[in-house]
Amino acid sequence: MSYKFTYSIYRRPFRQPLKTSHGVWKIREGIIIKLTDSLGRSHQGEIAPIEWFGSESIDRARSFCEQVGDRITTTQIHQIPDDLPACQFGFGSALTAFSTTPAQTASHFNTSALLPAGEAAIDRLQTLATQGYATFKWKIGVLPIDREVAIWHQLMAVLPANAKLRLDANGGLTEIAAERWLELCSQAIRIEFIEQPLGLDEIAKTIELAAKYRTPIALDESVATFDRLQIVYDRGWRGIYVIKPGIAGFPWRLAEFITRYQLDVVFSSVMETAVGTAAAYQLASELKIERSLGFGVADWFDD
Template structure:
């Protein structure tokens, strides 16, 4: 069995403005850059970028896992990382894949990008310059202001967007059943411009979400409900045939993700978990490989950080 030299480097990045999540304000993104090398001087990097409030392990758990590993590891170690550490599974396996495909890293096809508009009425001013830059898919968060107010803004937004635009509505699980039903009714009346309604109900409300998906023609996507591969499998078993939003960095093993998506013909939308260029590239490669309907990917996030240019990553890779 091949042995790899293993090194790791924890990082901490500051958001320009704290990111509002359901579990409070998020100020720093912490993660770990991994480096694997073999005795032929092939080198590859991977990234562990946990989002514990979204269902993965914590940064501290990932760090503890890296610290207890020896400096020489092999494939047996990489492929036996427990399911409780999905971000570690992703980081190690993607580094390993890059290393064994060296020097020919496959050129992945480019998927269109989706752009996250600001919440509430600020969205109305923001889409136009982005449209001019070539963006065609926009995402808008709902379930933040009172529904009456949001529906008004939504109608204005839909009227102003060109017919070729696609709009994704993301409720982050923040709607109740009546509100979700109202949004779906309105989207059905409007027709094609709404690509899907994302995670309308809470993670636990899969039965109700299944029922809504059968009653309305506007597609529904699950996101928070399918953060990890085990949750994806469970939702599929319980009958979910709608869209799965996949954040590769926290979903778990890329190898098992491939098997699942390909054998079940999953309709997947890929999105970032605020990882650096290293995790992002690995995630985009998977997206290009597994996206079946050319759906736009949500990966435009480096602008959220103070170290927007990510120059420290290049420096880090050179130091190593």
């Protein structure tokens, strides 16, 4: 089947820069695509790359859209190469929307709110808790570890009794620092997991740490794209997988892999718009994902 194809590029400034161990992110750029069939029905998809996470760059995604022209077929969508995973998801989710019934809306899911790095997280956590959030993610590996540990103690003091905290290192910890965090958190039952403590290639050491400490470990950068996901599973990781659908390739392929191996999955945002978020929620509903989804990021943008 052939579809009329149009697209538009957006630039969304963050309300405040997002600081991670990878650096500072000030503007989210992406592409909204639209497919229209012969009956006049239209569905949107979103291409929201994060190059430093392993996807294509926004320039490569824009170049691909330019090359498509004003029409694209189902066969051409299925042939989008694996080095364009954000394009695969954007086109793939728009295509599948023609044959699926819209699933549950965001209100049916528990979501995890993203806190700012550093001390600003303390006041923000208390504000978000009054809005009903019960799971929070805080970036570590951004400041010196002694300072972050001190802030962590303050966060735990204001964390509601029924809430959970996820610590996300974005692969920015040394092995010594990772062990310190894992030991600190081992008696803190409200710590859901530490996310990507070591670099994306340090799978063997991460598996060792997961066996050594009570604190659960989740992988994020190491499983960011579909090929990485396969490699990490084949190397023996059986812990938590934090998957960003927006850069994980074709949604049907991702769903089949998660289902086949019964992975323990968290879906997480790539700071996309409502278009990409809706596609991720659709997939989460189909897979019946139970862990809180990491999409509590709306307050990071003014729009």
